[in-house]
Amino acid sequence: MEPIGAEERDAVRGLLGAVNEGLGAPMAPAWEAAFREVPRHAFLPETVWVGEDLVECSRDAAPGEWLRHAYADTAVVTQVNDGEAAAEPGERWASCSASAPSIVFRMLDTLDVRPGHRVLEIGTGTGWNAGLLAHRLGPGLVTTIEVDPVLAAQAVGRLERVGLDAEVIQGDGARGHAAGGPYERVIATCSVRAVPPAWIGQTRPGGVVLVPWESPWFCYGLLRLTVDGYGGASGFFSPHSAFMLMRGQRTDLRIYRDVVRDSHVPVESTTRLSPWAVAGDDWAAQFAVGLQLPDVWRTWHDDPDVEGVASRLWLATTDAASWAAVDWDGRSSGRFTVWEYGPRRLWGMVEAAYHWWRGAGCPGPERFGLTVAPDGTHVRWLDTPDNAVPVPPRPSAPDHEVPARCGTNTP
Ligand SMILES: C[S@@+](CC[C@H](N)C(=O)[O-])C[C@H]1O[C@@H](n2cnc3c(N)ncnc32)[C@H](O)[C@@H]1O
Numbered sequence: 001m002e003p004i005g006a007e008e009r010d011a012v013r014g015l016l017g018a019v020n021e022g023l024g025a026p027m028a029p030a031w032e033a034a035f036r037e038v039p040r041h042a043f044l045p046e047t048v049w050v051g052e053d054l055v056e057c058s059r060d061a062a063p064g065e066w067l068r069h070a071y072a073d074t075a076v077v078t079q080v081n082d083g084e085a086a087a088e089p090g091e092r093w094a095s096c097s098a099s100a101p102s103i104v105f106r107m108l109d110t111l112d113v114r115p116g117h118r119v120l121e122i123g124t125g126t127g128w129n130a131g132l133l134a135h136r137l138g139p140g141l142v143t144t145i146e147v148d149p150v151l152a153a154q155a156v157g158r159l160e161r162v163g164l165d166a167e168v169i170q171g172d173g174a175r176g177h178a179a180g181g182p183y184e185r186v187i188a189t190c191s192v193r194a195v196p197p198a199w200i201g202q203t204r205p206g207g208v209v210l211v212p213w214e215s216p217w218f219c220y221g222l223l224r225l226t227v228d229g230y231g232g233a234s235g236f237f238s239p240h241s242a243f244m245l246m247r248g249q250r251t252d253l254r255i256y257r258d259v260v261r262d263s264h265v266p267v268e269s270t271t272r273l274s275p276w277a278v279a280g281d282d283w284a285a286q287f288a289v290g291l292q293l294p295d296v297w298r299t300w301h302d303d304p305d306v307e308g309v310a311s312r313l314w315l316a317t318t319d320a321a322s323w324a325a326v327d328w329d330g331r332s333s334g335r336f337t338v339w340e341y342g343p344r345r346l347w348g349m350v351e352a353a354y355h356w357w358r359g360a361g362c363p364g365p366e367r368f369g370l371t372v373a374p375d376g377t378h379v380r381w382l383d384t385p386d387n388a389v390p391v392p393p394r395p396s397a398p399d400h401e402v403p404a405r406c407g408t409n410t411p
Helices: 005-023 029-037 063-070 102-109 128-139 149-161 197-201 273-280 283-292 346-359
Strands: 047-050 054-060 074-080 092-100 120-121 141-148 166-171 183-188 203-215 219-227 233-238 269-271 297-301 311-319 321-329 336-341 366-370 378-382
Touching: 005 063, 005 102, 029 128, 047 063, 054 063, 074 149, 102 128, 102 183, 102 203, 102 219, 120 128, 120 219, 128 141, 128 149, 141 149, 141 183, 149 166, 197 203, 203 233, 203 283, 219 283, 219 366, 269 346, 273 283, 273 311, 273 321, 273 346, 283 346, 283 366, 297 346, 311 346, 321 346, 336 346
Parallel strands: 120 141, 120 183, 141 166, 183 203
Antiparallel strands: 047 054, 047 074, 074 092, 203 219, 219 233, 233 366, 269 336, 297 311, 311 321, 321 336, 366 378
């Protein structure tokens, strides 16, 4: 193993302080030992991308800066564009990262591993998390799956170099890895919109499946399911878990570029509910709306060049069959113009979801939970599994095809 120099040791100490502060308490001694002895920098590639604009930082050109990023309590992007050439010059989006250390340790703590547990990780990425688990549990107990062959090979090399024994499987993590199980713990480090049944099927009764969950409404939560032994699993959400979506569950955002077509005649109305209330900075409201509308996507268009409109909230179903737009003038109350098109009146559904949440006393994410039934059905609930969150039924099929060209009759 590469020896850890004085500079790195100082950096580890500094990060440990920041992580403990982020966690609100010192991390468990066994995790602290793993943290010190499985150095994060040894798992990072020579080039990483940092900040909101994903600025490239290379170890060769800027060793001090590179090391600073390695030991900051932030995510460091380690692959862009799935490792392929950008579709448009300069286009960059994160396809792999070393997650922020405080999130890593919060998840490991929530996972609650015990000596002898077999653990399956989905999303090997750099291999750091698998290395921490292997340090804690010892050889032969950690299996990790990575879909990207280049990343998987790099992780194998890094784990070997630091002398840790975790089996890296290259493939689609949605299938799990039955040969390494059954597992006491399954942890995903990429987020999902639906829990793959294999993860539950390969976990022992009473075992835990920990997954970052998201909805297209940008509701994030960490879901901790306990496996019931009858093919199902159930558990609560907790906040703090924005991860990149698992390949296989990504939505191609290009379908929304063309969702509004010349021929569409939207229904116009007004609303007293500010779009900011449901898609602004109220995390709990957004989480509750996202849980109730699992196939509704939204985005803000700031400054749309329409008189009196500061921002326009766009909504669309993930099959691009229905859409809505709501204009926001920057005020929290008043009347706001709404356009809706398609078989589902999306703004009406959002209003109903929001009012249900208000009527329930504005519960935060930690009061919600989810049950996965043996047939794979997902039931979202509030406080107890018998108190289901209302999820409006979807029409059986879209009423028109996903458009192939760009429309111009935006409101
Ligand atoms: C946030 S990174 C994981 C960080 C990682 N645990 C670490 O310690 O560096 C998410 C990873 O999930 C991987 N991934 C995405 N979809 C996957 C899938 N279907 N199966 C396995 N891995 C997947 C990505 O390629 C990426 O490397």
